[in-house]
Amino acid sequence: MLSKIKNYISENTRILIRLDDIAENMNWNLMKKSELLFEKYAIKPVLGVIPNNKDKDLLSYPKINDFWEQVRNWRNKGWEISMHGYTHVYDKNSENEDYFSYGGGSEFCGHSLETQMSRINNGLKKFSDEKIKIRSFFAPNHTYDKNTFAALKNSGINEIIDGYGLMPYIENGIKFIPQLFYKIIALPFGIQTTQIHLNYWKQKDFDDFEKFIIKNSNKIITYDQALGKINNNYKPINILIKKIIQIKRFIRK
Numbered sequence: 001m002l003s004k005i006k007n008y009i010s011e012n013t014r015i016l017i018r019l020d021d022i023a024e025n026m027n028w029n030l031m032k033k034s035e036l037l038f039e040k041y042a043i044k045p046v047l048g049v050i051p052n053n054k055d056k057d058l059l060s061y062p063k064i065n066d067f068w069e070q071v072r073n074w075r076n077k078g079w080e081i082s083m084h085g086y087t088h089v090y091d092k093n094s095e096n097e098d099y100f101s102y103g104g105g106s107e108f109c110g111h112s113l114e115t116q117m118s119r120i121n122n123g124l125k126k127f128s129d130e131k132i133k134i135r136s137f138f139a140p141n142h143t144y145d146k147n148t149f150a151a152l153k154n155s156g157i158n159e160i161i162d163g164y165g166l167m168p169y170i171e172n173g174i175k176f177i178p179q180l181f182y183k184i185i186a187l188p189f190g191i192q193t194t195q196i197h198l199n200y201w202k203q204k205d206f207d208d209f210e211k212f213i214i215k216n217s218n219k220i221i222t223y224d225q226a227l228g229k230i231n232n233n234y235k236p237i238n239i240l241i242k243k244i245i246q247i248k249r250f251i252r253k
């Protein structure tokens, strides 16, 4: 019985690896190590690339000059390049009015449709100047409002790697690939997106990540495979998960 349950669990868990804050300035030492690890285990992660990084914290990391050449190399390996904000500067507080109720600073939520449109279009223009096609987006600090979704759709982007749930779903004409936890966790069921910030990692974090990859490499899927799992039948469970996580977050505050 136990082995049956174990099999069921391992067959039904899938993990999408998402790396955040990919920009000219970043922890290149750990990025190179991660790249070798992904090559070794044939993993194709999603990279959240900031098209025009102006975030002071992020700018304090080492810079490379051939960044966009690097991005094209990753793209050529079949890695998914996603747009992560425009400048990554939080110039509004979402006052808990944001779509997923994360609260906190935002580059998008609370701004007019015009401002959000212009940020998204400027970001997309940078990618197109660099000959990189973009189909998905995720906002810094998970903060969106209705205008963000409208601006994205107006610009032809209808895939967001964020949100609550066990399975990717469609809402308001947008495909959401959920992202639940800061920690690297393999849930017993469903599709989980990791949220990895190499910039904040020490060697120990990388070593743990390496162990996680080795242990779970057969469960790690590509972005296209995640999109292929869109299933709106899980919506009631998604709503339940949203409530549980929000209550947990509220208790912690």
Ligand SMILES: [Zn+2]
Pocket: 020, 021, 084, 088, 140, 141
């Ligand atoms: Zn970020």
